[in-house]
Amino acid sequence: MDNQKGTNIDFETFTWKIEDFSKQNTKNLRSKAFRIQGYKWRILLYPLMKNVDHFSLYLMVADALPPYGWNRNTYFKLALINQLNGNKSIVKETQQKFKGGHRRWGSFFVNLSDFYDSKQGYLVNNTCIIEAHVCISHLDTIQLNTLNKITPTKDSILDDQAASSRHSESTQHDKETGTEISDESDTLSSATFDSGLTEGKVQVSDLTLRDLIDLENLGTEEAAFIPLLEEACIWHPSLIRSQRKSSRWFKLWAFTTLGQVLHFLKTSKVKDMDEDACNHLQVLWEELVKHSGFQLAWLEPYVQSALGMKVHLKRTTAVNKLKDCVVALEIKMKKLRGELDAAEAEFEVARRALAEAGKDFIEIDLNAELGYAMF
Numbered sequence: 428m429d430n431q432k433g434t435n436i437d438f439e440t441f442t443w444k445i446e447d448f449s450k451q452n453t454k455n456l457r458s459k460a461f462r463i464q465g466y467k468w469r470i471l472l473y474p475l476m477k478n479v480d481h482f483s484l485y486l487m488v489a490d491a492l493p494p495y496g497w498n499r500n501t502y503f504k505l506a507l508i509n510q511l512n513g514n515k516s517i518v519k520e521t522q523q524k525f526k527g528g529h530r531r532w533g534s535f536f537v538n539l540s541d542f543y544d545s546k547q548g549y550l551v552n553n554t555c556i557i558e559a560h561v562c563i564s565h566l567d568t569i570q571l572n573t574l575n576k577i578t579p580t581k582d583s584i585l586d587d588q589a590a591s592s593r594h595s596e597s598t599q600h601d602k603e604t605g606t607e608i609s610d611e612s613d614t615l616s617s618a619t620f621d622s623g624l625t626e627g628k629v630q631v632s633d634l635t636l637r638d639l640i641d642l643e644n645l646g647t648e649e650a651a652f653i654p655l656l657e658e659a660c661i662w663h664p665s666l667i668r669s670q671r672k673s674s675r676w677f678k679l680w681a682f683t684t685l686g687q688v689l690h691f692l693k694t695s696k697v698k699d700m701d702e703d704a705c706n707h708l709q710v711l712w713e714e715l716v717k718h719s720g721f722q723l724a725w726l727e728p729y730v731q732s733a734l735g736m737k738v739h740l741k742r743t744t745a746v747n748k749l750k751d752c753v754v755a756l757e758i759k760m761k762k763l764r765g766e767l768d769a770a771e772a773e774f775e776v777a778r779r780a781l782a783e784a785g786k787d788f789i790e791i792d793l794n795a796e797l798g799y800a801m802f
């Protein structure tokens with residue numbers, strides 16, 4: 428790790444070099460844990476899946492910390508290095524407070540089509556290079572707009588010569604449980620220094636689900652919804668923002684109903700989606716959409732898919748019956764073929780025995796009289 432000093436901010440740098448990128452599991456790609464100023468971090472690559480058309484990076488807390496009761500005021504820059512032209516490296520920097528509700532912060536960097544195009548310089552020889560520049564501060568009064576005026580230092584931009592000599596860390600996959608993720612579209616405040624493009628700041632609420640409703644006094648059934656609701660609120664902070672002015676009981680109803688839908692989708696199987704199950708989910712969903720005030724476009728495709736399972740289940744039942752019928756007939760045909768093969772073999776044995784017995788045999792009318800002669 429390198430130290431960088433500029434505008435009274437002391438950064439330490441970690442470089443992550445991902446080789447054989449096309450062979451990596453891009454649905455769960457994160458760096459090895461690295462330590463800066465006594466704290467452990469990782470760089471997370473936003474999952475690259477079929478429904479994702481952009482390349483995004485996150486800085487995440489890698490320490491084993493409790494869900495609540497801690498915070499870490501951090502300045503950091505994430506950089507996607509352009510290996511062909513250092514001036515085109517994309518650097519985003521921000522000040523954020525990491526805590527139980529927000530363990531990860533990140534941003535959009537480049538369209539996937541540009542990232543995968545080797546001529547653009549971000550993925551060259553199936554290798555990409557990512558940097559994290561981190562500064563931990565215990566002061567809560569430093570203004571974010573001061574940080575946003577910082578321009579990338581020479582050390583943070585790789586030219587062709589520096590690229591060949593920079594110390595880097597190789598890819599390592601680490602499985603981590605219980606990690607919370609913030610939704611980039613709702614929670615990020617960052618500045619981009621690529622071709623003069625600057626992203627605007629987005630105001631972020633410090634409220635968590637526990638600030639809105641009393642989770643400790645929920646019933647046993649509702650308590651099972653808590654992990655699902657907290658995860659949903661981390662990915663979609665608009666859920667919390669939409670309920671800040673609602674009454675206590677309305678908040679409880681809204682989140683409990685959402686929890687029921689999430690729990691239903693999480694625990695139900697396709698085979699469970701009969702008429703009653705679909706009707707139950709349909710009623711919950713309609714009430715949630717009409718009255719809750721939540722923005723639920725992210726959830727709707729999964730609900731509609733679940734409701735469509737009723738038709739699929741009926742067709743599956745019909746298809747399975749036909750499959751069973753075909754299998755039974757196939758077994759019967761195999762049995763009959765076996766019996767036919769045995770009969771043919773027995774027939775051939777009998778035919779040969781008949782041919783052998785018929786040699787030098789003169790056939791006589793068995794109804795003829797034996798008789799005798801007198802002379």
